Amino acid sequence: MAFSTGGSSGGFRGRRRVGGSNGVLSEMNVVPLVDVVLVLLIIFMLTAHVMDYGLEVDVPKVIITKENNDVLPVVTITRDQTLHLNEKKVNIHELPARLEQQFKGQKIVYVAADASIRWELLAQVMAELSSAQLQMRMVTKPLEGGRGQ
Numbered sequence: 001m002a003f004s005t006g007g008s009s010g011g012f013r014g015r016r017r018v019g020g021s022n023g024v025l026s027e028m029n030v031v032p033l034v035d036v037v038l039v040l041l042i043i044f045m046l047t048a049h050v051m052d053y054g055l056e057v058d059v060p061k062v063i064i065t066k067e068n069n070d071v072l073p074v075v076t077i078t079r080d081q082t083l084h085l086n087e088k089k090v091n092i093h094e095l096p097a098r099l100e101q102q103f104k105g106q107k108i109v110y111v112a113a114d115a116s117i118r119w120e121l122l123a124q125v126m127a128e129l130s131s132a133q134l135q136m137r138m139v140t141k142p143l144e145g146g147r148g149q
Contacts, residue, residue: 073103074139075129077113081121092124096132112139 075095076084083090090098099109109129113122129136 071103072110073099073106073108074110074112075125077111077117077121077125079114079116081117083125092128095125095128096134099132099134107133108135108137110137110139 071086074086075090076087078084083092083095085095085098085102099106111122111125111129113125126136
C-alpha cells in the first residue's frame with residue numbers, strides 16, 4: 001500500500017484528514033489487486049473445461065412391441081374425476097372386485113389418468129389397487145416428435 005503525504009504548501013489540493021495541519025493523504029494501490037484478479041480469471045478459464053457438469057442417469061430402455069389383441073385391464077381417471085374400467089364407469093370401492101370378476105388371475109393393472117386431476121384421487125386409486133395385491137403400471141403418452149413406433 002502506498003502513502004503520499006502532502007507538504008505544508010498551500011497549492012496542494014487533495015483529501016486531507018480532518019484535524020491535522022499537515023494532512024496525510026492515503027490512497028490504496030489497486031494495481032496488485034487487479035493483477036491477482038486477472039490471474040485468477042485466467043486460471044478459472046483454463047480449468048473450466050475440465051470440470052464435468054450434469055448427472056449421469058441410466059434411463060430405462062423401451063422395447064417396441066407389436067399390437068396384441070389381449071384385453072388388458074385399464075383403469076382410466078377422466079378430467080371430471082370419474083373412474084372407468086375399460087370404458088365402463090366403476091366406483092372406487094368396487095374396483096378390486098370388478099377387476100377380479102372381469103379379469104380372473106390378472107395381477108397387472110394399467111392406470112391412465114388425465115394430467116389435470118387432483119393427486120388425492122390418483123393416490124386413493126393406487127391405494128385401493130395396492131390393497132388388492134395388484135401391480136400398477138402408469139400409462140403415459142410419448143412426446144411429440146419422439147423416436148420409435
